[in-house]
Amino acid sequence: MITTVTVGLGSCGIAAGAGKTFEKIKAMKEQENLPFELQKTSCIGMCYREPLVEITDDTGTYIYGDVNEDRAVEVIEKHINQHDPIREYIVYTDLFEAAENDFIQSQVKIVLRNCGYIDPESITDYEQRHGYTAMKTIVMEKLSREDVIKTILDSGLRGRGGGGFPTGMKWKFANASKSEQKYVICNADEGDPGAFMDRSVLEGDPHSVLEGMIIAAYAIEATGGVIYCRAEYPLAIKRLNIAIKQAHENGYLGKNSFGIRGWDFDIYIKEGAGAFVCGEETALIASIEGERGMPRKRPPFPAVSGLWKNPTNINNVETYANVPWIILNGSAAYAKYGTEKSKGTKVFALAGKIRRSGLVEVPMGMTIKDVIFKLGGGIKNNKRFKAVQLGGPSGGCIPEYLSDTIVDYDSVNATGAIMGSGGMVVMDETTCMVDVAKFFLDFTRKESCGKCTFCRVGTMRMLEILERITNGKGQETDIERLEELAYQIKDNSLCGLGQTAPNPVLTTIRYFRDEYEAHIGHKKCPAKVCRPLLTYTVDEEKCTGCMVCLKNCPAKAITGERKKLHLINQDLCTKCGVCFSKCKFESIVLT
């Protein structure tokens, strides 16, 4: 068997230097004429260990982590030339207990079934792993549109973009609308800060999304397909373009797609121009039509009147990637995973103060605690777990004591957060919850399209209050005022953005009211994040009078002489924290 060396070249891998690692290995191979095949793949999810290099030889498969250029030389030298795998660098293998084995083994990979296993720029690789077999089966067994829709309905698949609407129902409505032109759209406008699931699927397995769209198009008799993708994802766009071209060459797209006479289904990519609100389906359609991405009133729903006023089915990337697997393995196999009302698996992007940040796919019904501690490896730097933010700017913070909540749509909704697209940002004791709420509100305020008054003006007013609180000017009635505004915005906004924008504030007030009260009443930030509320003082016991802080203070607020106690003049102090970081004796105290 030929030994293969595969380098993970997803965006995160490239950012960590995988490109250089690849070039280094390539150069070594050419110079020394080494006997292995060098391949590329995308993200396998272990972003925290990038760059990753996988070596498969007669003995088995080994994944090496943190392979920079130097380590690459070492690994190739030892493993390939001397047949001696370097155990301490191996993060995953079937053969023995490696550092990250449990990370891979606790997952159920349906959406990410090919990510990190195939070369995303090769249609042959995809086909070798049952790619396009689902659509071929539909054609060969002459499954009717209704059969396909029924399979999706029975599988219990719900929209993975955040809404959680049953996918089969959407298809059913779109199929019921009669029109000569119909469209399927893939929502790849992943604007949620802290989420990168869709990007990884598009970069790692673009054909699975195309196949999902083709099946949806077949089910509703669509003639055109559009992928609305963020312009910030250049690699995803590049790989999608390659995939579309290959699908054309193989007759899967274009005239008589899949040999179905008279069905000329085609897909093109539309680059989003940067507006979070375009994740909302009616805004997204407006944007494809070349307008400002502003949502409109529903009904009529896109299934009746969508793109260019034709019936349109919109699903998200992850939803489409599930579809071929469901058709191939049957609805029962899919529904085996998950809870009563949320079937299958969900991909989460773990980020923030977590040890293993990266991408995981778990069956619905796993507890949040298990996702963070079993898969995510717990909190970085042995800090205390405080909360997890789910669902991005539309979601909320779930506190530690609710971490036994299971991941399914209804359980997460009950906490006031939402499942959202799958961003899971973990926070520890050094994260200020009022600051987090302010961060999200600042985001939604900027991204509000301005159509509805409550969303446009209300988010601004809420932000002003939060700024006041974090600046130490909070007033007694501010919490009530925030809640009042929050409910008004929720009740009086047209689209999801406005209806959910107050969620981060509402959940942090609900679970971390004491932090708000500390900011307002005591003018203190317990997590020591909000700068205007901090006080720097000198610990008399520890100060050696070394003059380092004094020399470095940009505001000249520190006085003292050599070997004598220094003092910080609070009126001059700008709270920049330079003294705190420069002091070698830990004698600057932060309160």
Next chain:
Amino acid sequence: MRITRLNSKQTETKAEAVDLRLLDPLIEKNKAKKGNLIPLLQGAQDLYGYIPREVFGKLSDECGISLSDMFGVATFYAQFRLQPVGKHIIKVCHGTACHVQNAKEISEAIEESLRIKDGETTEDRFYTLESVACLGCCSLAPVMMIGDQTYGKLTGNEAVKIIKNIKLSENN
């Protein structure tokens, strides 16, 4: 609201010669298509690095789209620039993961070092500083991107050092 990002200072376009003939192939390609406004603006920005004032006029005349519609769209989306940008754009990520890992420090250090604010360009047109929502490299937070290169696990000092090095290496 998105539109408030536009203040009067941003709308002034410097009096620079803009070769409008470059637009002809773009107009030819998109003129008859429906929903062509965003591709036209994206194409124009690819050509000039931003959308000069004169370009609006020409696109409007030749494609029959009203100036107000064009301006409305151009100011709605974060992607479009109405001002020329520096040779290098520094994109500092302010996604959630970067925010909780102190992305603010990175921006502030760069602002102080280059003496520009977020969204501005240095006088020598070498750098433009931008905050972006999420670069999707959350595991490397805090992150910034210059050109195609992403720099992760930064501190303010490191970010400033990187910026100075790029400038030095190009000046030599």
